Amino acid sequence: xxxLIVNGTPHQLDIEPETPLLWALRDELGLTGTKFGCGIAxxxxxxxxxxxxxxxxxxxxxxxxxxxxxxxxxxxxxxAGHPVQKAWLAEDVxxxxxxxxxxxMAAAAFLAQTPNPSDSDxxxxxxxxxxxxxxxxxxxxxxxxxxxxxx
Amino acid sequence: MTVIRKHLTRRRFLVVSASAAxxxxxxxxxxxxxxxSAVSAQPWDEIPGGQEVNAWLVIEPDDSVVIRVAKxxxxxxxxxxxxxxxxxxxxxxxxxxxxxxxSANRNLRESNIYQRMGTGGSSSVRxxxxxxxxxxxxxxxxxxxxxxxxxxxxPESCSVxxxxxxxxxxxxxxxxxxxxxxxxxxxxxxxxxxxTPDQFTLIGKPLARLDTAPKLDGSAxxxxxxxxxxxxxxxxxxxxxxxGTVKSYDDGAIKAKRGIVSVVPIPGxxxxxxxxxxxxxxxxxxxxxxxxEGPAAKTDSAQFAAEYRAALDxxxxxxxxxxxxxxxxxxxxxxxxxxxxxxLAHAPMEPLNCTAHVQADRIDVWMGTQDPDGALKRAAKAxxxxxxxxxxxxxxxxxxxxxxxxxxxxxxAVLVSKAVGKPVKLVWTREEDIRHDRYRPQxxxxxxxxxxxxxxxNGLHAKTAVGSIQRSLGVSTVPxxxxxxxxxxxxxxxxxxxxxxxxxxxxxxxxPVMFWRSVGSSQNAFAMESFIDELAHAAGQDxxxxxxxxxxxxxxxxxxxxxxxxxxxWSKPMPKGSGRGIAIHESFGxxxxxxxxxxxxAKGVLKxxxxxxxxxCGHVVNPLTVAMxxxxxxxxxxxxxxxxxxxxxxxxxxxxNFDQYQVARMADTPPxxxxxxxxxxxxxxxxxxxxxxxxxxxxxxxxxxxxxxRIRSLPIMNTDLSGxx
Numbered sequence: 001x002x003x004l005i006v007n008g009t010p011h012q013l014d015i016e017p018e019t020p021l022l023w024a025l026r027d028e029l030g031l032t033g034t035k036f037g038c039g040i041a042x043x044x045x046x047x048x049x050x051x052x053x054x055x056x057x058x059x060x061x062x063x064x065x066x067x068x069x070x071x072x073x074x075x076x077x078x079x080a081g082h083p084v085q086k087a088w089l090a091e092d093v094x095x096x097x098x099x100x101x102x103x104x105m106a107a108a109a110f111l112a113q114t115p116n117p118s119d120s121d122x123x124x125x126x127x128x129x130x131x132x133x134x135x136x137x138x139x140x141x142x143x144x145x146x147x148x149x150x151x
Numbered sequence: 152m153t154v155i156r157k158h159l160t161r162r163r164f165l166v167v168s169a170s171a172a173x174x175x176x177x178x179x180x181x182x183x184x185x186x187x188s189a190v191s192a193q194p195w196d197e198i199p200g201g202q203e204v205n206a207w208l209v210i211e212p213d214d215s216v217v218i219r220v221a222k223x224x225x226x227x228x229x230x231x232x233x234x235x236x237x238x239x240x241x242x243x244x245x246x247x248x249x250x251x252x253x254s255a256n257r258n259l260r261e262s263n264i265y266q267r268m269g270t271g272g273s274s275s276v277r278x279x280x281x282x283x284x285x286x287x288x289x290x291x292x293x294x295x296x297x298x299x300x301x302x303x304x305x306p307e308s309c310s311v312x313x314x315x316x317x318x319x320x321x322x323x324x325x326x327x328x329x330x331x332x333x334x335x336x337x338x339x340x341x342x343x344x345x346x347t348p349d350q351f352t353l354i355g356k357p358l359a360r361l362d363t364a365p366k367l368d369g370s371a372x373x374x375x376x377x378x379x380x381x382x383x384x385x386x387x388x389x390x391x392x393x394x395g396t397v398k399s400y401d402d403g404a405i406k407a408k409r410g411i412v413s414v415v416p417i418p419g420x421x422x423x424x425x426x427x428x429x430x431x432x433x434x435x436x437x438x439x440x441x442x443x444e445g446p447a448a449k450t451d452s453a454q455f456a457a458e459y460r461a462a463l464d465x466x467x468x469x470x471x472x473x474x475x476x477x478x479x480x481x482x483x484x485x486x487x488x489x490x491x492x493x494x495l496a497h498a499p500m501e502p503l504n505c506t507a508h509v510q511a512d513r514i515d516v517w518m519g520t521q522d523p524d525g526a527l528k529r530a531a532k533a534x535x536x537x538x539x540x541x542x543x544x545x546x547x548x549x550x551x552x553x554x555x556x557x558x559x560x561x562x563x564a565v566l567v568s569k570a571v572g573k574p575v576k577l578v579w580t581r582e583e584d585i586r587h588d589r590y591r592p593q594x595x596x597x598x599x600x601x602x603x604x605x606x607x608x609n610g611l612h613a614k615t616a617v618g619s620i621q622r623s624l625g626v627s628t629v630p631x632x633x634x635x636x637x638x639x640x641x642x643x644x645x646x647x648x649x650x651x652x653x654x655x656x657x658x659x660x661x662x663p664v665m666f667w668r669s670v671g672s673s674q675n676a677f678a679m680e681s682f683i684d685e686l687a688h689a690a691g692q693d694x695x696x697x698x699x700x701x702x703x704x705x706x707x708x709x710x711x712x713x714x715x716x717x718x719x720x721w722s723k724p725m726p727k728g729s730g731r732g733i734a735i736h737e738s739f740g741x742x743x744x745x746x747x748x749x750x751x752x753a754k755g756v757l758k759x760x761x762x763x764x765x766x767x768c769g770h771v772v773n774p775l776t777v778a779m780x781x782x783x784x785x786x787x788x789x790x791x792x793x794x795x796x797x798x799x800x801x802x803x804x805x806x807x808n809f810d811q812y813q814v815a816r817m818a819d820t821p822p823x824x825x826x827x828x829x830x831x832x833x834x835x836x837x838x839x840x841x842x843x844x845x846x847x848x849x850x851x852x853x854x855x856x857x858x859x860x861r862i863r864s865l866p867i868m869n870t871d872l873s874g875x876x
Contacts, residue, residue: 015427016409023429027384032376033369035549037500038581042809045500073369080368088367092359092775095783096226097366098373098500098549123818129809131500131550132226133786135820137779 007075017063273837479610501549730856784842
């Protein structure tokens with residue numbers, strides 16, 4: 001048994017401890033907003049927060065996370081009202097949308113640690129892949145969200 | 152799992168009613184925000200409660216309008232652009248427009264009432280604009296007639312605005328919602344005329360996309376997110392060498408593992424079925440398979456490259472012959488150059504997947520497909536069930552780029568579901584996705600040209616050796632030896648030349664090839680626009696002015712080029728070690744020019760400072776989504792230009808994931824500006840693909856301007872740029 005606190009709710013999971021967090025979220029808990037993209041922590045489509053840190057959930061095992069607090073895109077805000085989500089809407093970021101859960105979770109954790117990022121901070125820290133090429137709009141949205149979070 | 156059935160609509164009813172027999176129901180828990188959005192998180196579901204006025208639109212009691220979209224939303228914004236076209240004619244309130252997928256099953260049963268539902272060739276707007284305008288106009292006139300009958304006034308005295316029919320003379324209004332039932336019963340004696348572009352009031356506005364909200368909170372359902380009661384999961388292993396088969400396999404090591412259900416044969420491989428995907432995937436990796444790889448196991452990319460180069464000296468089919476090329480090449484300054492490109496994978500973010508539920512007399516499929524009509528027939532054939540009993544529930548597509556036009560994963564899922572008698576979600580790993588794509592073909596392209604003293608071109612002879620997509624897909628043997636997509640961007644050369652010949656040799660290997668964003672233009676624009684740049688250099692002329700001179704008399708090309716040069720600061724000097732490159736190319740009816748600013752440091756590190764694009768697609772439905780598609784096309788092409796290469800060794804693809812098949816990330820992506828230079832008139836160009844072709848040559852030309860080094864073989868990462876500046 002592994003215990004995970006996901007979006008504030010504790011879950012006891014009877015699964016192999018080697019199970020990647022990604023598949024526990026998607027297939028055990030039905031939280032399909034967290035996406036499978038590569039399985040080797042390359043693309044970031046599976047990014048969630050583990051104890052507040054952006055984490056590529058395809059490459060961490062639930063056995064190492066007993067008792068951890070996990071936040072997924074479904075738990076980031078109750079009404080898509082997180083500043084990053086609002087900024088994504090204002091900058092018309094998503095195209096196909098598949099990578100955007102991971103992009104939003106990565107950006108939210110990044111801004112929590114780097115409230116006033118430069119372009120090179122963004123280049124160094126936002127490394128998730130988007131095949132639709134929404135990067136320029138993601139960059140603009142991160143700057144916008146930073147402004148909103150300053151109030 | 153939460154099953155929400157608060158809206159029991161026709162298509163949901165079909166699914167839910169099957170639960171009595173087969174125990175099948177479907178639904179997802181959805182956040183409140185997505186429930187109220189203009190596009191459902193489950194776009195295949197009919198939005199409930201309305202009156203269908205025609206197959207394209209449903210009007211709800213509160214005057215909301217649900218517009219059916221018969222093309223696939225894979226990021227290009229078609230769930231916004233096509234509803235805008237219908238709404239333009241209908242006269243509804245845009246803030247009350249919703250969109251949902253049209254049904255491929257209905258399209259089959261009702262004689263293509265939705266026309267061709269396939270999405271490709273950057274054709275959705277330009278090929279469906281007129282019939283969508285007609286659908287909106289027809290509904291508007293019927294709503295007016297319904298109101299006029301109620302008021303007993305002539306229809307000509309009524310007008311529409313924001314979802315209301317108005318009789319100005321008596322100051323009366325009726326909402327569309329109150330009129331829809333009557334309007335649905337009216338048959339028009341003749342279809343009304345549709346608006347001309349000068350009459351558009353909605354088309355041309357940069358309206359926000361309708362599908363953004365469900366893509367911000369994780370609620371948008373892609374095929375891979377499908378969850379059904381009693382659903383099993385499948386992972387596949389297929390022969391690393393294309394065309395190979397399973398000789399034998401040993402499942403002894405996996406049989407007893409937790410959750411493993413069975414191993415099912417599929418074409419060219421095996422599917423491992425389990426109660427969870429991760430268990431299926433781990434077991435598939437542990438499965439011991441002895442492959443019959445066949446003779447292709449001895450091939451590799453270097454051999455293909457040598458064969459393509461040699462083929463250029465053999466017998467080629469003539470695609471274009473204007474004037475006496477041999478004579479033209481006989482005089483002036485001769486330039487002869489070879490360009491080469493590798494295979495490319497599509498690598499959409501969502502790995503291919505399909506959920507199928509095969510029952511005795513019907514098939515339900517949840518997936519993202521660019522071709523619902525074709526998917527329906529493919530599923531029917533695989534299961535031996537009449538296509539009328541197949542229901543394709545198209546989801547949001549996590550990227551398409553051409554890959555989701557042919558659904559290999561669908562056939563696999565149907566076979567596995569049929570074998571195990573349960574709904575099955577079959578998912579490809581990224582490695583399967585990269586190694587079993589249908590690729591942009593490898594190609595070799597050679598030009599010979601001769602220049603007069605003033606730089607004009609006496610003769611140009613282009614030859615290409617490339618794989619045939621039609622032969623690879625088995626749709627045609629291409630008896631003429633000339634495939635239009637193989638020579639697109641060469642055969643329609645816009646530049647003035649005294650004599651032109653374009654030849655082609657179609658040469659397939661065992662590697663399957665297919666449409667990749669911009670198809671033949673993806674390699675031919677790189678070759679052609681690099682070569683023109685080299686001719687400008689050979690003639691001692693500025694690359695922009697040289698192109699301009701050769702495009703004399705082509706007002707649309709000149710307008711794009713001039714805007715590009717101005718917005719891209721072509722004439723402004725750049726520091727040492729940096730430079731600008733330019734390229735212009737017409738594809739899918741749209742001309743796109745791009746300028747790239749690039750710099751290379753002493754260590755050979757390339758940095759792209761900026762991309763400026765100028766675009767003539769004739770008319771524009773939504774300038775916001777057009778700009779987004781140009782940005783997208785540029786970044787997609789940038790990935791390929793910088794890093795893209797699928798290579799074959801021992802008959803198999805060497806790359807497997809994003810660590811080996813690299814793509815552009817944030818740090819690689821420059822600011823991108825899009826400028827529209829619309830020529831209007833009869834031109835309606837596509838927009839999903841034309842942004843891609845110019846970026847590779849514009850970048851390579853910028854690298855030349857910065858370093859003096861020409862790159863004639865992609866990807867750029869294979870060229871060492873150190874010491875060039």
